[in-house]
Amino acid sequence: MVDTGGKAPVYDIPGVILAGGLSRRMGGGDKSLLPLGGRPILSHVIRRLTPQVQTIYLNANGDPERFAPFGLPVLPDTVSDNPGPLAGVLAGLDRAAEDGADWIVTVAADTPFFPKNLVRKLADAVEKERYPISLAATQDESGEQHRHPTFGLWAVTLRDDLRQALKDGTRKVVAWTDRHGAATARFPAMPFEPFFNINTAEDMLLAEDILREEV
Known part of the structure; x- marks a missing residue:
């Protein structure tokens, strides 16, 4: 862990934002680029993750130039047919191996309010339970x-x-993680579900309300 002068801890691991989904319930396209509080959802995710990790990669498919304003390396899936978030995890693991890292942390690109101590608690769960994976839970x-x-x-x-x-x-994440065993990092679900993800127009309205309450 790196000393950040009293700010949130920065762990010596890369973070991977998973944005490879098809966003069917939002009509397709890049859900993470939709505006929330005047900024793209992805901006909120990056801001939340940055103090917790060493560097950030974005897992996304298609033309990477649409994400150029964020200044992140874009990692496409290395397997075909959009098999889901496990493909993004694999893309992150492969890049981490190239960079000499031992771990990665993943977050979803449509979940702007995940905990600010996410990485610390995931790391604590791995250390305590001695599994090669830890997953968040509420x-x-x-x-x-x-x-x-x-x-x-x-x-x-x-x-x-x-x-x-x-x-x-x-294809299901837990179908694979359960074979290896996964530690659990538990987070409170109040005053709102921190892993609430935006899938519909109604969800976007709720996200705006949460954002106003957080400010």
Whole structure:
């Protein structure tokens, strides 16, 4: 961990923003580029993640120039047919291996309010439970736990196993992580669900309300 002069901790690992989805419920296109509070959703995600990691990569497919204003390296999926977020995790793991990193952390590009201590708690869960993966979770008022598997810490040593799993047709994140075991980093779901993601126009209105409350 790097000393940041009392600010949020910066971990010596890369962060990967997963923006490779098809955004079908928002009519297609790049959901992360839609405006929230006068700035693209992606800007909020970058701002949230930057104090927590060493560097940031963006997993996205298609023309990378549309993301040029953000100044991030764009990592396309390395497998075909848009197999989902696991392909973005793999792209991040492969880049991390090239850079000599041992871990990556992933966040979703449509979730602008994830916790500011996300990486610290994911890292603490890995250290405590000794798994090669940790995933975020929240608990609702009834006590039921909800995992958020696009928010995770992943060991680079898993990349070849993940590549084979994708070739074999695995698509659900938890179907793969459950085979390896995953630690759980738990976060409060109040005053709002921090892993709330924007999928519809109604969600965008709710996000605007949350943003106003956060300011």
